[in-house]
Amino acid sequence: MPNRRDALSAALTLGALQLFPALSHAQARRLVFATFTGSWEEAHRDVLVPHFRRNNNNAEMTLDPLLSVDQIAKVTAARNAPPIDVMLHDPGPALVAIGQDLVDPFPVASSKHYKDLIAEAQDPMGPAIFFQAVGLTYNPEKIKTPPTSWADLWKPEYKGRVGITNLNSTLGTGWLVEVSKMRGGSESNVEPGFKAIQELKPSLAAVAANPGALATLFQQGQIDISPGNFNAIQILKARGVPVEFVKPKEGTIAFKTTAHVVKNSPNKALAAALIESAMSPEVQSRLMKSPYLIVPTNTKVAMEGDIQKVLARDHADLKKSFVFQDWKKINEQRASWIERFNREIRV
Amino acid sequence: MGQAASGVAGRGASPLRLALPLTLFSVLFFVAPLLLLGMVSLFDDTQMTRMGLAQWHKLLGDAFTWRVLGSTLWLGVKVTALCLVIGFALAWAFVRCPRWLQTALIVVIVLPLLTSVVVRTFAWIVILGRQGIVNSVLAAVGWIDAPLKLLYTDGGLVVALANVQLPLMTLPLITALQKLDPNLQDASAALGAGAWTTFRRVTVPLALPGILAGCLLTYAAAITAFITQSLVGGGQMLFMPMYLYQQASTLQNWPYAAAISILFLVAVLLCVSLFNALGRLSRGLAPA
Numbered sequence: 001m002p003n004r005r006d007a008l009s010a011a012l013t014l015g016a017l018q019l020f021p022a023l024s025h026a027q028a029r030r031l032v033f034a035t036f037t038g039s040w041e042e043a044h045r046d047v048l049v050p051h052f053r054r055n056n057n058n059a060e061m062t063l064d065p066l067l068s069v070d071q072i073a074k075v076t077a078a079r080n081a082p083p084i085d086v087m088l089h090d091p092g093p094a095l096v097a098i099g100q101d102l103v104d105p106f107p108v109a110s111s112k113h114y115k116d117l118i119a120e121a122q123d124p125m126g127p128a129i130f131f132q133a134v135g136l137t138y139n140p141e142k143i144k145t146p147p148t149s150w151a152d153l154w155k156p157e158y159k160g161r162v163g164i165t166n167l168n169s170t171l172g173t174g175w176l177v178e179v180s181k182m183r184g185g186s187e188s189n190v191e192p193g194f195k196a197i198q199e200l201k202p203s204l205a206a207v208a209a210n211p212g213a214l215a216t217l218f219q220q221g222q223i224d225i226s227p228g229n230f231n232a233i234q235i236l237k238a239r240g241v242p243v244e245f246v247k248p249k250e251g252t253i254a255f256k257t258t259a260h261v262v263k264n265s266p267n268k269a270l271a272a273a274l275i276e277s278a279m280s281p282e283v284q285s286r287l288m289k290s291p292y293l294i295v296p297t298n299t300k301v302a303m304e305g306d307i308q309k310v311l312a313r314d315h316a317d318l319k320k321s322f323v324f325q326d327w328k329k330i331n332e333q334r335a336s337w338i339e340r341f342n343r344e345i346r347v
Numbered sequence: 348m349g350q351a352a353s354g355v356a357g358r359g360a361s362p363l364r365l366a367l368p369l370t371l372f373s374v375l376f377f378v379a380p381l382l383l384l385g386m387v388s389l390f391d392d393t394q395m396t397r398m399g400l401a402q403w404h405k406l407l408g409d410a411f412t413w414r415v416l417g418s419t420l421w422l423g424v425k426v427t428a429l430c431l432v433i434g435f436a437l438a439w440a441f442v443r444c445p446r447w448l449q450t451a452l453i454v455v456i457v458l459p460l461l462t463s464v465v466v467r468t469f470a471w472i473v474i475l476g477r478q479g480i481v482n483s484v485l486a487a488v489g490w491i492d493a494p495l496k497l498l499y500t501d502g503g504l505v506v507a508l509a510n511v512q513l514p515l516m517t518l519p520l521i522t523a524l525q526k527l528d529p530n531l532q533d534a535s536a537a538l539g540a541g542a543w544t545t546f547r548r549v550t551v552p553l554a555l556p557g558i559l560a561g562c563l564l565t566y567a568a569a570i571t572a573f574i575t576q577s578l579v580g581g582g583q584m585l586f587m588p589m590y591l592y593q594q595a596s597t598l599q600n601w602p603y604a605a606a607i608s609i610l611f612l613v614a615v616l617l618c619v620s621l622f623n624a625l626g627r628l629s630r631g632l633a634p635a
Binding site: 067069070072076096147160165166168172174182205209210217218221222329338344346 | 478
């Protein structure tokens with residue numbers, strides 16, 4: 001009969017294996033895709049994962065929903081045995097990941113769909129699998145004349161009702177750059193943008209710590225107008241919250257969202273196959289429809305529904321109205337901007 | 348306890364050996380990461396290739412850091428003070444309630460601990476918003492014409508944090524007040540002391556260990572409450588946890604973030620030892 005000590009150590013070992021599954025699966029593990037949290041995860045679980053599995057002998061895979069920056073932290077902490085095979089990034093973090101040598105190039109030559117992507121989406125270090133669009137968001141019950149320009153946020157009638165976010169997010173930083181451009185600045189000069197935010201201070205009802213909080217603030221009537229992410233707004237709208245999205249006449253701020261094969265991934269072939277799936281017209285056209293409303297990057301996908309109505313009639317219109325920012329330049333100074341925002345925009 | 352220990356020792360295991368697993372666990376999962384954190388803070392660049400003291404120079408030489416640290420520690424003081432006032436009243440009422448009411452009351456007191464902090468914090472967004480409960484009531488009564496800005500203000504944050512951390516204050520206070528012999532208060536009254544004198548000279552000194560324990564827990568929880576601070580405080584108020592997150596996550600500047608966290612840790616430890624010193628002092632104060 002085994003004694004108590006043996007039983008205990010066996011239990012401890014089993015427990016440890018449970019706690020650190022990497023110990024037992026160091027060699028072979030299933031494909032891990034770090035998507036974004038919330039509606040993105042939902043969309044990828046419902047559409048992308050089934051498509052990938054159908055086309056890859058039913059290969060097992062796991063979604064690990066994380067913010068871009070947290071994905072980088074997780075991979076950096078284990079460069080040689082990364083716990084993620086495919087990362088999903090906003091433009092700023094994508095350049096950081098590439099700069100820190102965390103990603104491998106996507107095998108463009110053997111790809112079927114890569115060449116069909118819009119020019120802006122083509123990047124061998126990580127093709128864009130969808131776009132995010134940032135425009136003006138407002139509450140149509142409170143604001144009867146729809147805003148048309150970023151400049152409208154400064155209108156005196158919106159005093160105490162405007163929401164913005166700090167620069168921690170891609171949205172916050174991208175918006176600062178766009179406002180700077182509107183006032184004569186650029187990706188390397190946001191001086192005018194900071195001045196503009198100072199002028200906006202009396203109008204501000206909220207400076208949210210993250211874009212997700214903006215949604216709550218609309219719901220609670222704390223703010224009536226703000227810069228907002230198209231997808232986040234569509235979700236709110238579908239839940240019955242009175243919000244509308246309009247593209248400002250300066251153009252919709254567009255972020256390409258890129259998928260990257262992680263360096264040293266044990267599942268490189270499957271990782272590339274997943275990105276292939278995400279670029280395919282079948283997946284992208286399904287994800288464009290309600291309730292997902294994710295902007296496609298594949299030119300073979302014709303615009304439809306709300307995306308066609310609100311964002312871009314077709315690919316030519318998208319090219320014309322989407323503003324892609326130079327995140328290489330933005331990243332150079334982003335740290336100092338965040339520091340400046342910390343100091344100057346404090347209450 | 349001595350007997351139990353010698354009993355085990357008699358079977359061949361010394362108390363030291365029994366403590367070994369826990370020690371190993373602490374070294375492995377607490378001391379080692381802490382040392383690692385210290386190491387990371389000693390790199391000059393974000394890629395962690397050059398060693399140096401640049402992060403520390405930047406951090407300690409910047410008045411902004413001290414302002415953020417100061418406002419974080421001050422926030423903790425305000426929350427703890429508010430919790431103490433409410434918590435003491437609540438605990439006082441609790442020990443004087445009939446038993447059946449106590450059962451109901453303890454559920455109410457502990458209930459917040461059983462709900463997620465995120466949910467509780469969201470509730471405060473609903474309460475404090477422009478169309479929130481507070482503003483609606485004030486407008487209905489006719490005290491205000493335009494909604495007050497409560498969310499994303501210092502006052503709003505203190506109230507929300509105090510609510511979220513209240514059980515941590517109330518529970519130790521209840522324990523302390525329950526142990527208090529009611530005869531002592533009667534004796535004090537019989538000897539001619541008024542209610543206030545009895546409270547000040549008998550009740551409070553005897554409850555002091557509970558007060559200190561409650562303050563310590565509330566204080567530590569309030570200054571590190573990242574979720575509530577960012578959701579109710581917003582992006583315009585910067586406290587140490589958010590500062591740390593910003594540098595570590597958004598900017599991937601681990602060395603600077605490590606320096607911030609060590610500074611914060613040291614500051615919190617200093618506050619905790621201050622509380623402990625007060626605790627030792629209080630033992631002398633309480634007439635045993």
